[in-house]
Amino acid sequence: MSDTGYDSSSLTLHLIQIVGEYNVLVDEPMGRHTTFEIGGPADLFVTPDDVNQVADVLAVCRESKAPYFVLGCGSDLLVSDDGYRGVIISLTEGLTGVSVSGNNLNCQAGVGLREAAETAYKHGLSGLEFACGIPGSIGGACFMNAGAYGGCIADVLTSVDVLLPDGSVTTLDVDELNLGYRKSRIADEGLVVLSATFTLEEADPAEIRVTMDDLTRQREEKQPLEMPSAGSTFKRPEGYFAGKLIMDAGLKGWRHGGAAVSKKHAGFVVNMGDATAADVHAVIEHVQDEVEQQFGVRLQPEVRFLG
DSSP: OOTTSSOHHHHHHHHHHHHOGGGEEEEEEGGGSSTTOOOOEEEEEEOOSSHHHHHHHHHHHHHTTOOEEEESSOTTEEEOTTOEEEEEEEOTTTOOOEEEETTEEEEETTSBHHHHHHHHHHTTEESOGGGGGOOOBHHHHHHHTOEETTEEHHHHEEEEEEEOTTSOEEEEEGGGSOOBTTBOHHHHHTOEEEEEEEEOEEOOHHHHHHHHHHHHHHHHHHSOTTSOBOSOOBOOOTTSOHHHHHHHTTOTTOEETTEEEOSSOTTOEEEOSSOOHHHHHHHHHHHHHHHHHHHSOOOOBSSEEEO
């Protein structure tokens, strides 16, 4: 039995029976699977090949009472230096199907937003341009209603196929998802996105490309893309911009260990090269305290914490 109360050896054997020996890794460093490039080892790291395997893996984890976490691109995630005592279920290797039918683009959960935007462009479909630089997956984007540059997933999403806690699969229309700023029913109820369908508009591919290139240029100019991070560290507080509050608080460049507030964009906490999760936590907490003390606003992290 592991110290979390589940039989790790038995669970490992069951998972290997479902996904194969090479798709189950033991003590896998999570720094390899997050854009922060930070994180200690996960007890088990499982890569299902298809939707059926995802359902079977989740069922076995629940039966074993093993903690589990469904992982996309790891672009909004800070994993503890101690790692994760449980099972990480990674969707970005197996759930990568993309199809286009008329104005509809269907993507499985592990597809990257950049790939989805590029596919839409190649088919002359407009609506996902805003997503061309977001480093997340389709599943994660639906989970948090990802957005940038005035667009968000809710604007173009039609429906999602999700795995319910009881193991059944159902399709939910966008108006059933309670999508808001960085929130959704998917997150609230612990649903697992398997695929999503977007309804887009026909447009000149050349015009779509111009928009995507312009957004990419803006992102490269304004954001510290050359350094590992989890994107925007804080949610936008109502009536304010997190980056401006942090900058006005004099915190640009403030550093603790290997983590720092970016000098390029104060809304980003970055890994300077050797940051630990503890370093990042220390920077986040200092920023929260200073901004609250100076402006009376408590910033809420957009980053999710694991482990």
